[in-house]
Amino acid sequence: MNSVFVIGAHGQIGQLLIPKLAAKGIKAYAGIRDDKQAKNFPTDDLVLPVHFDLNASVKEIAECFEQNRVDAIVFTAGSGGGTGDDQTLIIDLDGAVKSMEAAQVAGIKRYVMVSSIGSDKRELWDKSGIKPYLIAKHYADAELQRTDLDYTILRPGMLTNDPGRGRISVNPENKSKTSIPRADVAEVIAEIVGNRATTGKSYTLGSGDTPIARHSKD
């Protein structure tokens, strides 16, 4: 794994992920919608901010992937809590699916999706408080699982801004109170993006006791 394109690089997980990739010697193409966001990334030969917009066509997105030859795509974009559910449909669902289609057009096989805890459990949606978001993530995940991409789906619990602990629990029993620092989600992505053993698998993530590096070897 030499290079990764990060969709949503300027998001909270994205900004934590970029330097972690670089620290592992992985070149990170940081997809940003506003070119001014470039200043928020470390100046590093392994960090390359690239203009990128999920509102573009599949053809345009594929061209962007082709111009920046990468070994993998990480999707960690999110419409965010401050926007309407129109953006949930446009970014979290259709934007995600467009990026999958573009990856296929560009011949990039590896795709890591940052989804959400509960997106695979419809019975939890009514009480989640974020039902529309979980619906969008559910159908985006379902589309990904039907592609022939070498995908991994990560479903973190409630995201916190606590410092990373480097220790997680995978598919925890009691999911209702599961939380995890964004820094640990970023660390998991950086660990597994090059790990073929995680291909075709989906993981719910919470804080826990097991070192991240150990899980990534599973």
Added chain:
Amino acid sequence: MNSVFVIGAHGQIGQLLIPKLAAKGIKAYAGIRDDKQAKNFPTDDLVLPVHFDLNASVKEIAECFEQNRVDAIVFTAGSGGGTGDDQTLIIDLDGAVKSMEAAQVAGIKRYVMVSSIGSDKRELWDKSGIKPYLIAKHYADAELQRTDLDYTILRPGMLTNDPGRGRISVNPENKSKTSIPRADVAEVIAEIVGNRATTGKSYTLGSGDTPIARHSKD
């Protein structure tokens, strides 16, 4: 075709459809969310208002289908322009998919989906003015096409309240100005629901010159 369950029976197309089904001797189970809506349907042995809610679980929806043994499902529910895009996700996408899953649980094979012109053409969405709605319809249609249900997808143009003309055009060339009275969409549904030749097919519908009955024999 002896009986049909209409999801969205109280909607504008639904209310036109129910008497048309009865007129053809097809028993119509009219799914309504508010029991008071029953008064808006004709008193007829072939019209049976049934309490129905797309917010219910797949299990509950399937039980409703099983209690009212029907030969087909028609989905003509819509969240409507007056609600937020949260309902677009909840009703037009996930509600629709739940009804497909419930149809499969209940062993009902025939399923007619009222979709929308353009839902299969992503390149038209940005200028449509209803992009979030078209995204939801697109992914619901895609899910339907992947089931083993005997589906037909109808994609009418801009809906009007003009009187039905009984004449349509199927897959018209110039789609940008396509419109069709709701009464004609209802007539098409009533004609094709029992027509196995339309199984596995999708049709864009506009007003035109060809009698509806002739198309239904294709």
